[in-house]
Amino acid sequence: MCLIIIVISSMITKEQVQPFVEEWLANDIDPETRKEVETLFAEGKYDYLHSILSDRMTFGTAGLRGPIKAGFMCMNELTILQAAQGLIMEILKSVPESKKKGIVIGYDARNKSTRFAEITAACASSKGMKVYLFSKIVPTPMVPFGVTHFGAAAGVMVTASHNPSTDNGYKVYWHTGVQIISPVDKNIQKSIMENLKPWFKDIDSVVKEGKDAGLITDPEDEVWKSYFETIRAKLCRFPADNSKENCKVKIGYSAMHGVGYRHAMEALRAFGFDVESTVVPIKEQVMPDGSFPTSDKPNPEERSNMEYGTAKLDAMKSGAVVHFANDPDADRIAVAEKRADGTWRYFHGNEIGALIGQWMYDLACEKFPEEVGKGKWAMVNSTVSSKFLRTICSALDVRFAETLTGFKWIGTECQRLEDDEGMRALYGFEESIGYMCSDVVRDKDGISACAVIAEIANHLYRQGKTLDGWYEELSKKLGYHIIDNGYVTLTEMKLMGNVFHNLRFGEDGGRISSIAGSKIIGVRDQTSPFDCDTSRPDGKTILPTGSGQMITFTLDCGIVLTLRASGTEPKLKWYSEVIGAPGQETEELRATLKKVMDYVHETLIGPFTK
Template identity: 45%
Template sequence: MEAGFSRMNDLTVLQASQGLAMYIEQNVTDAKTRGVVVGHDHRHNSDSFARLTAAAFLQRGFKVWYYKDLVHTPLVPYTIKKLNAAGGVMITASHNPKDDNGYKVYWENACQIIPPHDEGIAASILQHLEPWGWDYDLVDSSDLCVDPRDQGVIDAYFEEVAALSSYSEDNANSKVKFVYTAMHGVGTPFAERAFEAFKLQPFIPVKEQVTPDPDFPTVAFPNPEEGKGSLSLAIQEADKNDATLILANDPDADRLAIAEKQKNGEWKVFTGNQIGTVLGAASYEKAIASGKTPGQLAMVASTVSSKFLERMGQVEGFKFEESLTGFKWIGNMAKQLEKENYDVVFSFEEAIGFTVGDIVKDKDGVSALAFFSEWAVQLYDKRGLTVYDYLEQLYQKYGYFVSDNSYFICHDKSLIQTIFHRIRFGDQPERSEESSFGYVLSYPKAIGGYKVVSVRDLTIGFDSTTPDHQPTLPVSSSSEMITFRLENSTVFTIRTSGTEPKIKYYSELRGDSEEQSKRDLAKVVESIGVDLMEYKKNGLEKKKED
């Protein structure tokens, strides 16, 4: 948040809102009467940014469903769904540092915007840069402004959360102890109510972190994905109270981190892929127990997330689809599967984002928190298993999935282009008039000593597995993204970051044992750096993700 046209400030928020208002007015049926939803978290300036956003729509004659109090991010898309609104905006920086803020846009389908709407909105903003006014108080005086709380929307949300529960009596009688941290965010009242909806015994709060504080005084980064460092106070609280499970939301409570105390006294912070494995398997078990058949069910994960659910779907017979990275793609993929009459019971991305059921088509750390806690009670009290034990059982049945995610620092965009050009076309590119890519494709035949069995390149639009070699996922030339599958069941994706000078990779291998899987994957990871990136020759700095 700073002055400047490329920063988040009152002017740029107002301009964005004016452009968005005009675009929705022109492209959504009955947009003004259906209205738009505006919510905000506790970040510095979130309240004033939300007021300006609402004011832009009010000045165009829109009804505005305006949350005057703090809300967690999933309530905005839920409110769009519940009230059939024309779109929505959430002012939040999620888990970013304290100096940041953000502007998240949802379309009338209650999903984050994707092309062509993102481009259309950007063009509309440029056409409406002159401020219409600076009335921060219009939300307090306009008859067009209504707080969704007065319409019972939050009550309806928690009724749908409660419907995810299958074992409320067991929950009420359980002695399993949970510690919860909101990471200085807005999650506490929503997490408490979710526990009440499931009839779970109250969790133990990390008192220093349960109240919203935009300065995040006890954590260097307000991101529970950072691991034990960000969870240090929660671990202390759990040890003091003899609790075995820690639940952590990020500041806007759309993500969920989980840690469990192991039998040796050490704390295990689960990765997003491991949490996704547990929640996905639990969703499948509960759906089957309710009378669903595998053929009715579907799950979605982003392309850089674990392929565990893909493998489980192959074994059990449910539909699995992958999407591009981010819940704007995951949510829209889920909507498409629903149109095909599938019951999408779970979706996730490796960055600790999870959607259980169909309450929202966005990640929701509150409903996922309650759903997980109920499942943990079943594991502890009915099966005599820890969460880690359950994860091990899943790996024994479907294969051990080990991952290694890392990245290389590269500030030279032309060097990045050279690296990926070589990966596609080889050391001595051969021009070809017959090729739509200008050169003969020459992807590596083997990586780490293992044969390449398929390649999907979403930058140039090539997929070796489809009949016409056209990818089924969207193609974008604005970023680099290639996925390789190897004969030893390794899948890895290399891609550039849209916001940082990084070449990232996400690698995973499915094997018969954890030890062997780690050894085999290590060979591939070494080859990614040495043979594909040529990181020493190109002067790239290799980093290890936490």
């Protein structure tokens, strides 16, 4: 018996990859990534080079996001230069007077964020465009706020939010202050492909020229002052009650190694809080650090990250009764509250979303008493978020609207309601701890939300109540909304098609009519070409449809179930919620939801994912 060992060499030859390497080296502006590619080529890493050089990232509605490495498929100085060139040319083409209006550019504390922002500023100023380039790291909401404050043509925020430290991203806001949607993304991508050759290679010189010419200026002080004045004027209800003498809450705070601490503290001060006596910072996490030393997944949605903070608060015997955590770019916020027995209650984003919704209605009644009951107010959340906000809106006679997942859709819908229908969009949220309070920012904003939630907590504690108690009070009054959300990772993407084929056609070729004995009374299919909504007279969904798989079932037992395919990874996600009548016991509702979801996993999903 002999053992035969076969060594498989690179599948890609030197000749196949060489043109891509030559293109990269002819254009790259960063000595580090040039050396990276040269070394890989010399070492014969042709397969890997082909994977990062033979194709390129596509600019979408989420902009760009990916690992910081050499290659057209990654985030680096060359791909950002090419993206910025395409973006600037599209702005000049599409937005009237864009040179004068300018562009707002911000960045977080991640590796390369500052450099990517400078590259964008250089591209804009080189075409004679006014540039508002922040001189310090900022939370993401400061960019869309800056766009509307200055009436700018667009905004760019360099951030990868809660992605791992190895990543970075590039998010674009249009002149409305809302994240871009299609077809703007497609137009930018086309423009990028038409402007691949670098306009220049010495970024520092171009930035200096822009500053010397007065084209590149620092908006830090002006935006900072205006933002905090605005949130105080529009969102603060009880500044005197929040003062050191009257405040009844102590707040733990984490920035998840991001940019939120400085701005969150100033937001609390704007609301009248004495930060020094009220806030207990988690010192290991409040200072910016793009390596995220305490978490490889710096997302406060992850329970472990919130538990890190609450454990620190307990160890310090801090006296904190609530704990807030912004994500690294501070556009989202998670909340926990200490119970009487010393344990912590970790709120779901849907729960805080409902509480802020009720609060924003109460605030509007005080700010705009002449509009109460006039049908001028609206609130918005994504279709995969809880229907509790819909229930609240129904009880208060406020217009409720749903959108696709993502704040680009929520912000766009709020803008549409105001521009086209003369409505006042009071609030928008999505279950992934994103909250938009009034029109301060047309995007999720974890800084203003931090101050709003702090004021809600203090107002309740001054009455001897708690956040948990108020949520229970609203649930008893309006009906409990119990949620079961999650996902399953598929081994092959083709299995996703199997699942959704079964959901649409079942075994007999017709749509399924019931789930676990509960009759399906409504179906919304947002996947082209199946787009439909049986609850509407014309049978068509009013939400945008596309190639992404997404179906929502409404059952006669009070359950709303949405299944959708992740757009970025092989995950099948589900969002289920049972909605009870006022006074209905939770045990009954939980049993109903469990019965349905057990059937979903065992019969509708399980057999088709293997």
